[in-house]
Amino acid sequence: MGGWAIAVHGGAGVDPNLPRERQEEAKKLLTRCLQIGISALRSNLPAIDVVELVVRELETDPLFNSGRGSALTENGTVEMEASIMDGPKRRCGAVSGLTTVKNPVSLARLVMEKSPHSYLAFSGAEEFARQQGVELVDNDYFITEENVGMLKLAKEANSILFDYRIPAAGLESCSVGAAANSPLVMNGLPISVYAPETVGCVAVDGEGRCAAATSTGGLMNKKAGRIGDSPLIGSGTYAGDLCGISCTGEGEAIIRGTLARDVAAVMEYKGLGLQESVDFVVKERLDEGRAGLIAVSRDGEVACGFNTNGMFRGFATEDGFMEVGIWE
Amino acid sequence: MGWAIALHGGAGDISLSLPAERRLPREAALHHCLQLGVAALKAQKHPLDVVELVVRELENHPNFNAGKGSVLTSRGTVEMEACIMDGNSKKCGAVSGLTTVVNAISLARLVMDNTPHIYLGFDGAEAFAREQGVETVDSSHFITPENIERLKQAKEADRVQMDYTQPIQKDEKSESPTGNGDSQIGTVGCVAVDKNGNLATATSTGGFVNKMVGRIGDTPIIGAGTYANNLCAVSATGKGETIIRGTVARDVAALMEYKGLSLKEAAAYVVECNPRGDVGLVAVSAKGEVTMPFNTTGMFRACATEDGYSEVGIWPSVQD
Numbered sequence: 001m002g003g004w005a006i007a008v009h010g011g012a013g014v015d016p017n018l019p020r021e022r023q024e025e026a027k028k029l030l031t032r033c034l035q036i037g038i039s040a041l042r043s044n045l046p047a048i049d050v051v052e053l054v055v056r057e058l059e060t061d062p063l064f065n066s067g068r069g070s071a072l073t074e075n076g077t078v079e080m081e082a083s084i085m086d087g088p089k090r091r092c093g094a095v096s097g098l099t100t101v102k103n104p105v106s107l108a109r110l111v112m113e114k115s116p117h118s119y120l121a122f123s124g125a126e127e128f129a130r131q132q133g134v135e136l137v138d139n140d141y142f143i144t145e146e147n148v149g150m151l152k153l154a155k156e157a158n159s160i161l162f163d164y165r166i167p168a169a170g171l172e173s174c175s176v177g178a179a180a181n182s183p184l185v186m187n188g189l190p191i192s193v194y195a196p197e198t199v200g201c202v203a204v205d206g207e208g209r210c211a212a213a214t215s216t217g218g219l220m221n222k223k224a225g226r227i228g229d230s231p232l233i234g235s236g237t238y239a240g241d242l243c244g245i246s247c248t249g250e251g252e253a254i255i256r257g258t259l260a261r262d263v264a265a266v267m268e269y270k271g272l273g274l275q276e277s278v279d280f281v282v283k284e285r286l287d288e289g290r291a292g293l294i295a296v297s298r299d300g301e302v303a304c305g306f307n308t309n310g311m312f313r314g315f316a317t318e319d320g321f322m323e324v325g326i327w328e
Numbered sequence: 329m330g331w332a333i334a335l336h337g338g339a340g341d342i343s344l345s346l347p348a349e350r351r352l353p354r355e356a357a358l359h360h361c362l363q364l365g366v367a368a369l370k371a372q373k374h375p376l377d378v379v380e381l382v383v384r385e386l387e388n389h390p391n392f393n394a395g396k397g398s399v400l401t402s403r404g405t406v407e408m409e410a411c412i413m414d415g416n417s418k419k420c421g422a423v424s425g426l427t428t429v430v431n432a433i434s435l436a437r438l439v440m441d442n443t444p445h446i447y448l449g450f451d452g453a454e455a456f457a458r459e460q461g462v463e464t465v466d467s468s469h470f471i472t473p474e475n476i477e478r479l480k481q482a483k484e485a486d487r488v489q490m491d492y493t494q495p496i497q498k499d500e501k502s503e504s505p506t507g508n509g510d511s512q513i514g515t516v517g518c519v520a521v522d523k524n525g526n527l528a529t530a531t532s533t534g535g536f537v538n539k540m541v542g543r544i545g546d547t548p549i550i551g552a553g554t555y556a557n558n559l560c561a562v563s564a565t566g567k568g569e570t571i572i573r574g575t576v577a578r579d580v581a582a583l584m585e586y587k588g589l590s591l592k593e594a595a596a597y598v599v600e601c602n603p604r605g606d607v608g609l610v611a612v613s614a615k616g617e618v619t620m621p622f623n624t625t626g627m628f629r630a631c632a633t634e635d636g637y638s639e640v641g642i643w644p645s646v647q648d
Contacts, residue, residue, distance in 0.1 A: 090573040096449060096544070117543045118569045122425060122450040124542015225452010226445045227424070234551040234575040252446045256418040258551040261575045262582065269586035287418070 002300025003318030004041040004206050008033050008054055009304075010064040010312030011197030012249040012292025014326055023326055025063060030314035030324045033057050037203060038316050047203040047211035047244070048086040048109075055082070055105040055213045058199035062144050064312070065197040067103060070142050070217020072151040073224050078142040080104045080217050081231040083119075084112060087210035087239035087298075094231040097122035102135040105215045108231070110134065119231065147220070154221035197312065198230055200237070200246030200294065206318070208298040210244035212237050212260070219251070229254035234261035242267050243274060245295045249308055253289020257281070263295055273297075278305040330616040330634030331369040331522050335361055335382055337392045337628030338514025339565045339608025342642060344625070350391075351642065357389045358630040358640050365520060366632050375520040375528035375561075376414050376437075383410070383433040383530040386516035390472055392628075393514035395431060398470050398534020400479040401541050406470040408432045408534050409548040412440060415527030415556035415614075422548035425450035428464040429457045433532045436548075438462065447548065470534070482538035514628070515547055517563030517610060519556070523634065525614040529554050529561040529577075536568070546571035551578035559584045560591055560613045566624060567606040574602050580611055595619045 008030055033054050040050045059067025059082075070078045082104035083094035093112025096119075098104050110132050111120050120128050129136065198216035214237045216230040228251030229236035236247045238260035245260040254260075262285050266277040274297040282293070282305040292306025294313060302315040314324040337358060365382040369375070387395025398406045410432035413420035421440025424447070426432050438460050439448050448456050457464060515533035531554045533547040545568030546553035553564045555577035562577040571577075576598055583594035591613040599607050599621040608622030610629060618631045625643065632638040639645075 085573075092573055094544075115540065116569070117540060117545075118572045119544035119549075120540060120542045121544050122542055124540055127541065223443070223445060223448065223452055224455065225448045225450055227422075227447035227449050228445075232447075232549055232551075233572050234549070234578060238575070252444070255446050255550050256420060258555070258575065258578045261551055261578055265579070265582040265586055269582055 004204060005296045005300045005302045005315070005317040006034065006037040006041060006050065006201065006203040007294035007296055007302045007304065007313065007315045008037065008058070008201045009246065009248055009292070009294050010058065010199050012306045012311035013196040013290060013308035014310030014312065016309060026312050026326065027324050029058070029061055029063050030312060033201070034314045034316050034322065034324070037201065041203065041205055044206060047205040047209045048084070050203040050205065051201040051211045051213040052084060052105055052109050054201040055199060055215050056103045058201070059103050059105060059215050064199045065217045066199045066215040068142050069144050069147065071220040071222070072143065072147050074221050075224055076148070076151060077224070078139055078217055079224065080142070080215070081227065082108045082213070082215035083231040083233060083237040084108045084213040085211065085233060085237050085239040085244070086112070087241055087244055090240055092118055092233045094119040094233060095121065095125045096227050096231050097225070098125055098129070099139050100126060100136045101129045102137050102141070105213050107132070107134055108213070118233070142217070150220055196249060198248040200248060202239070202244040202246050202294055202296045204244065204296040204298055204300055210239045210242070210296060210298055212239040212244035212246045214246045214248070234258045236260060238264055240264050240268070241298065243295055243297045245293055247291055247293040249291025249306070250289045253286050254291050256287070257285035257289065259285060259291065259293060263293065274301045275303040278303045281305070282307055329523060329525070331520070332612045332616045332618045332631070332633040333362065333365045333369060333378065333518065333520040334610035334612055334618045334620055334629065334631035335365065335386070335516070335518040336563065336565055336608065336610045336620070337386060337516050339622045339624040339627035340514070341605065341624060342626035344643060346642070354391050354628055355640060355642070357386070357391060358628060361385045362630040362632055362638070362640065365518065369520060369522060372522070375522050375526050376412070378520045379518040379528045379530035380412060380433055380437050382518040383516055383532050384431045386518070387431050387433060387532050392516050393534045394516045394532040396470050397472055397475065399537040400471065400475050401535070402538050403541055404476070404479060405541070406467055406534060407541065408470070408532070409544065410436045410530070410532035411548040411550065411554040412436045412530040413528065413550060413554055413556040415561050416558050418557060420446055420550050422447040422550065423449065423453045424544050424548050425542070426453055426457070427467045428454060430463040430465055433530050435460070435462055446550070449544070478537050515553070515565040517554070517565060519561040519563050519610055519612045521561065521612045521614060521616055523616070527556045527558070527561040527612065527614060529556040529563045531563045546576070551575045553577060555581055557581050557585070558614060560611055562609055562611040564607065564609040565627070566608050570602055570606040574598070574607070576602065576607060576609060580609065591617045592619045595621050599623050
């Protein structure tokens with residue numbers, strides 16, 4: 001038994017030209033979230049409470065793509081989704097299509113605790129939020145000026161991009177603004193427009209209980225009604241007796257690869273260690289997709305893997321190890 | 329090696345004394361859908377087309393809980409969901425919260441084929457259906473008198489349960505004409521493999537009676553109710569929340585892939601590991617094997633393989 005451990009992420013796939021101030025801001029936020037998680041773990045909060053607490057903080061801060069600061073749909077609105085899972089009994093809750101709930105991860109937690117279901121979506125989820133009395137805000141609260149600009153760029157790029165996997169070359173020949181000149185493309189959009197910055201947290205507490213939570217605004221310029229990997233148990237989020245996992249990146253590749261469950265399945269059925277399992281899954285299960293993930297094991301290990309250009313991430317363990325990083 | 333197909337019309341607490349007038353039409357439908365799938369496989373149709381075809385037929389059958397015949401939400405409305413997946417490419421499509429689409433499974437196929445996404449839900453999925461020009465009808469098309477009665481009973485049961493001064497009249501409930509679970513938990517699904525080892529799976533459902541509006545079950549979730557890769561194809565049915573946390577469909581495939589179990593071993597292990605009364609599944613392997621385990625009282629099911637084996641059943645076979 002190795003004591004508690006925690007990992008957080010703010011998405012995989014980072015624009016190499018991301019301004020230094022923004023990199024610093026991101027690191028500061030990740031550090032602050034780690035500190036919140038560490039002190040919660042030190043006060044013996046169960047892992048499930050810790051991941052909810054940390055993801056709430058990430059949702060509330062406008063920097064990453066979840067809660068306030070979420071990416072916008074093609075209609076310019078915000079539709080958020082989140083899920084949470086508790087390892088010991090594999091209890092889970094998920095929500096999609098939220099438009100007024102300030103902290104989606106907490107509503108996911110309430111679906112798990114207070115409803116007979118595992119997953120509620122759209123108007124039914126909003127209605128449940130009102131029943132439960134969680135904090136509601138106007139949809140405008142979630143919309144940042146920066147994201148309004150990004151949606152505009154995404155729409156301009158889309159006007160020449162019918163197939164989402166048309167290579168970036170097609171984009172570079174068109175003047176769709178500075179942000180579109182990045183050579184890196186995810187889901188067919190220049191990476192800085194695509195805004196992959198989903199957030200997540202995994203933790204194991206001193207008693208070896210694992211938990212995971214993931215929250216996102218989804219894809220910039222997504223179709224209204226699009227559901228990604230974040231709320232899907234086994235894809236974006238999974239926790240069991242052995243480990244807890246939160247994924248981020250190209251949602252469709254993560255779903256096809258049932259990425260989060262596969263890390264746990266490789267440990268469980270193939271007997272690999274945590275980091276080995278993460279590496280195996282990133283290498284073997286993503287096909288041509290781009291994604292990253294963080295994981296903790298019940299033995300207090302942390303692990304991370306990504307095949308994207310960078311991933312916003314931070315880790316800490318009980319023995320004093322702490323790291324916050326963006327690049328390889 | 330050879331083709332194989334299996335389909336289900338839901339697993340659950342199917343009363344052993346299910347009256348003939350309710351058993352026979354379902355058995356007939358299972359036979360009919362099986363024949364349809366077998367003929368399509370013999371005509372060398374791709375398994376993806378075969379499972380879509382068979383599930384459309386099951387959706388159109390009012391005795392199963394999908395498409396017409398879907399059970400009702402707490403508000404008396406229908407919210408259907410479906411999912412389809414191709415084994416080799418692992419391409420997949422899913423839909424939830426449909427209220428007017430005649431064949432949810434075909435919309436899931438269109439999400440897979442015609443969008444960059446995998447999963448569309450609710451208004452966005454309905455809007456996509458209209459964009460694609462699939463057949464839509466007024467929501468009332470899906471609502472059968474039997475399901476209105478079923479919702480009424482479910483609601484009454486809820487009310488009684490909240491009033492602790494009166495014990496639930498269990499006997500009365502089981503004597504009622506429709507309240508005995510014969511299709512309340514029904515979901516439909518089909519898995520198929522052709523002689524070249526191409527695999528596909530499809531699942532479709534109306535959810536369960538008196539569900540909250542907006543509830544999503546295991547059916548549309550890749551890895552939970554539906555999964556296929558290059559080793560096997562799986563469609564699960566039963567208690568959605570159990571299947572989600574157990575990632576049931578993916579686990580059958582994962583046990584084959586990571587632990588080297590056979591299809592039958594993997595499927596039996598997964599069903600055994602989940603709470604009794606909660607899970608059933610049908611699965612085929614790339615080698616043309618088929619298995620249909622369940623830990624519920626029964627599962628409406630049928631299968632056939634190229635070597636001439638065929639089975640249609642509801643309860644455990646006698647020799648088990």
